[in-house]
Amino acid sequence: MGSVALVHGWGGSFATTWQRSGLTALLEDGGKEVVGVDLLGHGAAPKPHDPEAYNDLTARVFDAIDAASPDEPIEAVGFSLGAITLLRAAIARPDRFSRLVLAGIGKNVIERDQEGATRIVEGLESVIESGEATPAVLADMDHTARLFVQYAQQPDNDIVALAAVMRRASAGELDATLCSAVTCPVLIVVGDQDFVHPADELASWFPQGQCETLRNVDHFATPEAFGFFDATLEFLDAI
Structure with a gap:
């Protein structure tokens, strides 16, 4: 049935995002060999x-998939930062991927919210300075920054490293021309309560792109949503 690489988002890891949710077990039950990736700064x-x-966050993705499947293209699932990293990897080497599920991305790829990213970094830095995410520190942040800071509090995370990930230099804007190089089937999955919703325009950038919108699901709930599981397993023919 082939291999599938799983790439977590910012602040997550292979263990906390994919193993804990049970997606790895579901894929393995469907006959898939799971290739776990921990992005630099995570897990x-x-x-x-x-x-x-x-x-360049794609290096660890390529290291993992080239070791697991050196001769054949691989399926891959990514969430948020992991989805963007997979997208950049597929643009660079489209021959390495046979199917892509990109979750938790949408309008943020088309038009980057630099002000929002700055507020998240400022929120992280305020926690680093204070030593902990106290209610008083969190109260000074907007809703999205607060969500990211709270998500960063997972065990074994290094908040200084996570802030450095957020402050990395831009790898360049993505557009329809670049994405048209990704000719394998692509499924975009996004919750209708996600700050990156909608994702229909992004899906249209791919020659074989489609979009699945999850009802009443926000950003960080996406990789644990039953609708995400169903859409992913069906798309990867793992059910």
Whole structure:
């Protein structure tokens, strides 16, 4: 049935995003060989504090998939930062991917919210300075920044490294021309309560793109939503 790589989002890891949710077990029950990826700064990967270390996040993706499936293209699932990283990887080497599920991305790819990203970084830095995410510190943040800061509090996370990931240099804007190089089937999955919703225009950038919108699902709930599981397993023919 082939291999499928799983790439978590910012602040997550292979263990906390995919193993804990049970998606890995479901894929394995469907005959898939799961390839886990921890992005730099996350999980079991090194956690440098220099933002420049994160300028190319695709390296660990390619290391993992080239080791697991050196001769055949691979299916892959990514959430949020992991989805954007997979997208950049597929643009660079479209021959390495046979199917892509990109969750938790949408209008943020088309028009980057730089002000929102700055507020998230400022929120992280305020926690670093205070030493903990106290109610008083959280109260000074907007809703999205507060969500990211709270998500960063997961066990074994290095909040300084996570702030460095957020401060990394831009890898360049993505557009329809670049995405048209990704010729494999692509499924975009986004919750209708996600700050990146809608994703229909992004899906239209791919020659074989489609979009699945999950009802009453926000950003960080996406990789644990039953609708996400159903859409992903059906798309990867793992049910």
